[in-house]
Amino acid sequence: MKGKVWLWLVIALVVIGAGVLIWTGQAPKQETGGAQGVKFDPNIFVFVGSGDAETLDPSKAYDTASSEIIFQYYENLLAYKEGSLDEFVPMLATEVPSVANGLISADGKTYTFPIRKGVKFHNGAELTPEDVEYSFERNILADPTGGPMWMLIEPLFGVATIKDLACQIAGVDSFDQVNEAALRATGQRVMDAIEVDGDNVVFHLSTPYPPFLSILARNSSWSCILNKEWMIANGAWDGKAETWTKWHDLPTEEQALFEKAMGTGPYKQIEWDRSNSRHTMEAHADYWRGPAAIKTVIVNNGVTEFNTRKLMLQKGEADAIYVPVENSPQLEGMEGVTLIRNLPRLNNVCAIFNQEINAVDNEFVGSGKLDGNGIPPHFFSDINIRKAFCYAFDYDSFIEQVVLGEASVPYGVIPMGLSDFFDTNGPRYSYDLEKAEEYFKKAFGGEVWEKGFKLTLVWNIPNTTRKTACEILEHGIESINPKFQVEVQGMEWATMLPRRREGRLPMVFIGWLADYADPHNFVYPYVHSKGDFMAFTGELGRKFAAAEFDELVNAGINESDQAKRIAIYSEIQKKTIELAPHLMLYDAYDRRAHRDWVKGFVFDPICPANYDFYALSKSLD
């Protein structure tokens, strides 16, 4: 039969093809290293992760994936000293400003940076003080909504956004009413705040601001240095005070640096292949600290399956991969792979008590009354309830079983990574159902204990770590009194957002990852009445924060003496345990997994990138 001939032909082709494949085996020009023919190429480094950058524009980038890439292409004026979070070394500046060396004025409001000479951009242009000045002015004036620029706008101008500054200058309430002259004045105001003075660049702050150097330091993508000439040639802001609105708050994809990069960093961009979530970069030959050891780096952020990443690491297709905490045991003991765990990170996770729940048609609060079938809107404004909840969470089981020991029980809102700023002998919560019972009995004059309550905890899909946290809390509370009913419900982020915003969620499970290494970056969002997290606690919650915490938080930021700051933050830390504004769940740790042949890895708790590729090399010994 003819069909048979065809079949044999196909089989033969497949066999021959497979034979040739196996014979040609691995790609050309590859050495074999380690066991089982694992591929080794000292010139290429492949990092495989999950979840790509949103943008490469430093004025807009505010997620780790984006900062991670920006970190490789650009540099800042300063860097953190290795192993420290409050000492700096110069980078594109030649000196670290301090009051002692006169580069910070006595009133703490003027910072001067001498700019390094002979630094080359990727296109060969030399770095000038004008580039530095332009970089900050351009990013500040662009100030896209949802971006990180508030961090610089706040110390420099004392407002949150550049639109607010324009309104302030024009003396109006809405940005639409700001006239032409005031817009120009706003541009001028920004340009006056950052000035070139010979070989120096000078910043004029509106108030003293102790974390200012942290905000400028390496790892802060918003403070990285751009190339003025190249920027203007590529359609960015032209450097004039009157034209800035044309480039202000552009959609992400219309920004000049959305997909391009031109910096002084150790790597220059070859391509961002957005359809494959892959960044290809090449060592910058004229890099001022000498070219990087690894010539080509590929960051492939498109592998969502952990199994696939794991296999790639095992086979040497990847030099390093991203490992979620729950998967780290699977890499334990893998041949040729180094797994480093328990790296302290500036990141903590909490459950926010909503002190004034929006109870209108709210499916999460049962009846909305204290009748045993629901909770009243101000349920969590009673400190006894909050403390009872804090005692009902099994911290140790959670840390041991869910995050496999990669976390610690919090001392308050400031995480362990910043333990220099608070007393590590201070109080902490523990899982104590007797204490929880005691506080539940006190709450609402004993009514809660008698009638019971019912509420729903909501977690965001697909974050199952938070789901388990909810269930552990549920388990704790329900075992105190059979009249206490807790339900746990998962919700897509898009469905959750409007409910969270309307204040319907009784508790909001959320984490905070530091923008810069200073306790202010934690206490402000967590307990200041204008902070991000207090926004989820209702009017009552904000009033509570204003009465209890605002003064302390403000004192911390306006104090420049380190010892006094530590005292203030220790007090805040203690008070967040005592008053329990939130249920602090855990301080998260981090981990890395790479091939043994990766040398030179140093952990940096504030670095947005998993690896500083410049510090790495690959060798088989």
Added chain:
Amino acid sequence: MNIFKRLLKNRISLLGLILLLCFVFVAIAAPWLAPPKEGSDPYRIPRRGWSLEPTPPTAQYPLGLTQGQYDIYYGLIWGTRTAFRVGIIVITFRALIGIILGSIAAYYGGLLDEILMRFTDIFMSFPYLIGVVVFVSIFGPGLNNVMIPLIALGWMPYARMIRGNILAIKQEEYVLAARAIGVSDFKIITRHILPNSIFPVLIQASMQIGSIVISVSALSFLGLGAPEGYADWGQMLSFARNWMLGEQGNVLKYWFTVVYPGLAMVLFVLSWNLIGDAFRDIMDPRIQA
């Protein structure tokens, strides 16, 4: 009755039937086989701890605990009910819609056919899995939100098949003859056309009860299926996905997370497919063994 006897005679379909009956028994006896905790939703699989790493079978938990310490035994027992519910509901509605629209379109032809077939085209122009994913993304995960798009985007092949078969049969002499002697439309459809064109649809339908369960599990794999912790085999399999490769040097370390739910699902699908396959041979009077 004759059909049933022949199904019993055929070894392949007998195997399928026995398997299926086992599943039916498990589904009915679920409250006794795996008694749920009083007062809680029986479809919520109990957790025996908080750790993600699966625990191997022990005397207390004979099939082990999968990712998140969910009891595999409990999940499989109650998951049988879920599988039947989802499969039967989806298939019934699909076949019903398909048969009604397909036979109307083919029999009456003309403008009505044109309209119905373009309507079918619009639905067919929705890529199946993408359509389901879009729907579930908009309305949120959950079994009901999975079943609705599976029905809405799954009836068209039946309609087309029925229509195709009827178009072919319509030209056959006995139908032309029946029409010529003035038999009513309803009678022709029910007495002549449906029995002679329904059989491929029946195979398809029986085959699909199994693949519906697979479709739902695929959605669970993408994180769009049943809510986490709900007794559903697909979800139990997706719990296993991170553990399938075990550890280096001990690839089979977590075999129980894959094997038990996998076996349940494959056997369930297999039982329907075996019956479906034999059914086709039996239902068609023209095929003699």
Added chain:
Amino acid sequence: MLSYIVRRLLFLPVVLFGVTALIFALISTLGPWTRVATFVPSPDAERHVDLEAIIRKYNLDDPPLKMYLRWVKNLLQGNLGWSQSSHMTVTEAIARRFPATLELTLFAVIPVIIGGIFLGVISALHHNKPLDHATRIMAITLWSMPDFVLGLAVLMVGFGVLGWFPPGRLSAWAELEVLKESFRSFTGMYTLDSLLNLRLDIFWDALRHIIAPVFTLACLWWAFMLRITRSSMLDVLNQDYVRTARAKGLSEKTVIKKHALGNALIPVTTVASSMLLGLLGGVMIVETVFNYPGLGLLTSTAATRLDVPCVVGVALFYAVILVVVNLVVDVLYSIIDPRVRLE
């Protein structure tokens, strides 16, 4: 016939309107605060974001009809919008991802059709004999496997144990080669492009990457094809005209070739077309498992992030393909089966 084709093509816009209107109708059930969620990557990333400003800027609070009309207006100018989840225009995203999916589909379809028909016919000819039972049971078992379990198993063996078939589309070194200017991109399908560039090393690399997903797809669909061919062949073999042919004393070969096979393939064409479409639209799972960046992966990411322009764009794109393929199949159907008339 021609007027039928023209009529069907004229109907294309109606189908496209139906599909896109349906999606917009579904989306209109969402409020602006749900739609704005795609601008914030995760619940923890909502920092200093003025969501109201974003809603105003992108007109997310417009009534659905207005949104739809604006979308149609942009479409007529060839603009499908910006895809928030893939960081590029929807047109660009589709143009980049489609070749990958097409490559995968084409590779899978050929073995499935040839192998499926061949074994289906053999199975039918050996009806109820051991060979028939063996192929049937194999096919049924394969067909009963969930695709992601099979995919993961193939990945485990092909890459984990043997190390032959890595995930992705190309190895790191080949990616760098493809990026070079000397490598010209003709189709976006790496196997074809590398041959056209006379780069055998890249061709082998691309082939090595595509084999595992193709194998997985082929296993699943091959079983399906076999069953349909077998059913339809059995059906035909018992038809009167085949019996007559046999009774006339024609050789079994002639009977099968001249009389049976052609008729048995009629339902197979429908199945083959639906398989092609199913492959194009439904490789989402296989693409996810093997991390193969095609349209399926694009869509699942876009859908879970509620990236409306991208989802609508892809649905529109598929709708065009589906309508055209279905039309071709209908025409073919009428050519091979004279009993069906196209009116």
